Amino acid sequence: MDKKQVLVVDDEKDLTFLISEILESQGGYDVVIANDGKEAIDKLRSFEPDIVFLDFVMPALRGNEVLRFINENLDKKKTSVILMSGLGEMVYFKKKDAWKWLPNREIVKERGEVPELLKWKRSSEEIAQEFGVKAFLPKPFSRETFLEVLQSINESD
Numbered sequence: 001m002d003k004k005q006v007l008v009v010d011d012e013k014d015l016t017f018l019i020s021e022i023l024e025s026q027g028g029y030d031v032v033i034a035n036d037g038k039e040a041i042d043k044l045r046s047f048e049p050d051i052v053f054l055d056f057v058m059p060a061l062r063g064n065e066v067l068r069f070i071n072e073n074l075d076k077k078k079t080s081v082i083l084m085s086g087l088g089e090m091v092y093f094k095k096k097d098a099w100k101w102l103p104n105r106e107i108v109k110e111r112g113e114v115p116e117l118l119k120w121k122r123s124s125e126e127i128a129q130e131f132g133v134k135a136f137l138p139k140p141f142s143r144e145t146f147l148e149v150l151q152s153i154n155e156s157d
Contacts, residue, residue, distance in 0.1 A: 004029050004030070004051060005032070005049040006029050006031045007032050007040065007052045007053070008023075008034070010084065016033045022146060037066045038060035039060070040066045041066060048074050049079060051079070051082065051153060052066075054084060056084070063085075067133070082133070082149060084138075085136075085139060086138070086140070135152060
């Protein structure tokens, strides 16, 4: 059985290491890490992963720019994108078409601004349709939640 190719994109190096460790402990995954959006696009120019775990707020290029690149250059049927963010309470899907996005009121209040995802004034369904996002993963997340999302992605392929 061929291993699934995974790209993990996040500016939090501890988190990319943790995700990589979880995936490698499960077996069946080759993991590539990028620590900002520019690095992610550079890596996506040389390979087409099966799964992309993508943070939204990063230096150099934000997640929406990486999503645009994926949408314009990769086969969305082959590449599953899981969008990760600490800017909201995102509810991942358990059944087809079960999407929710709830703003994280404490972060909004603390920063005194509206997170960029909310400025889009789009539902998570619209983001999913436009960019091919298969699931949303809130940060912080537990190992169990991560594995449940991963299993859902694997079952939908």
